[in-house]
Amino acid sequence: MATAIGMVELTSIARGIETCDYMVKAAQVDLLRSSTVCPGKYMIIVGGETGDVRAAMAEGIKRGGELVVDTLMLPNVHEQLIPAISMTNQVDVRGAVGVLEFYSIASAIIAADVAAKAANITLIEVRTGYAIGGKGFVTLTGDVGAVRAAVEAARKDAELLVETTVIPRPDKKLFDALL
Structure with a gap:
């Protein structure tokens, strides 16, 4: 499998931090970024094998629920x-x-x-x-x-x-x- 990245962006900082925890526990992914984003949102970016990133993303979308405002799943990313x-x-x-x-x-x-x-x-x-x-x-x-x-x-x-x-x-x- 190829290297992939996934991103979940939420309108709640509290839910974002909680969602991040669920995502990294759901699969063998690296946490690339987990931080606040202007104006008052929270972003989680994970990387790893495509299947693991898909699993973490599914969990993030589920746990983020109605507070998810944007997602990205990008398989086969360039090494840089x-x-x-x-x-x-x-x-x-x-x-x-x-x-x-x-x-x-x-x-x-x-x-x-x-x-x-x-x-x-x-x-x-x-x-x-x-x-x-x-x-x-x-x-x-x-x-x-x-x-x-x-x-x-x-x-x-x-x-x-x-x-x-x-x-x-x-x-x-x-x-x-x-x-």
């Missing part, structure tokens, strides 16, 4: 996606910078996976909703052509897209701030 969500991706070569901004956390996660599969780029980070009004955004780097191709592939069928940009030669100070 989980480290980018966990903010542990290593950026060895600095190049052009691409940014994809979304009104939805789920949309940002999907776009990051699409971008990483579309071109030879490095995901810097997938930011998920905290202190940014519940939005999600993706930063990535690589040579200019690859970054443009990745951003275009991700924006092609994207939902809830706000804006994208490609910075061909970012200043070192900007790049340092993104890491």
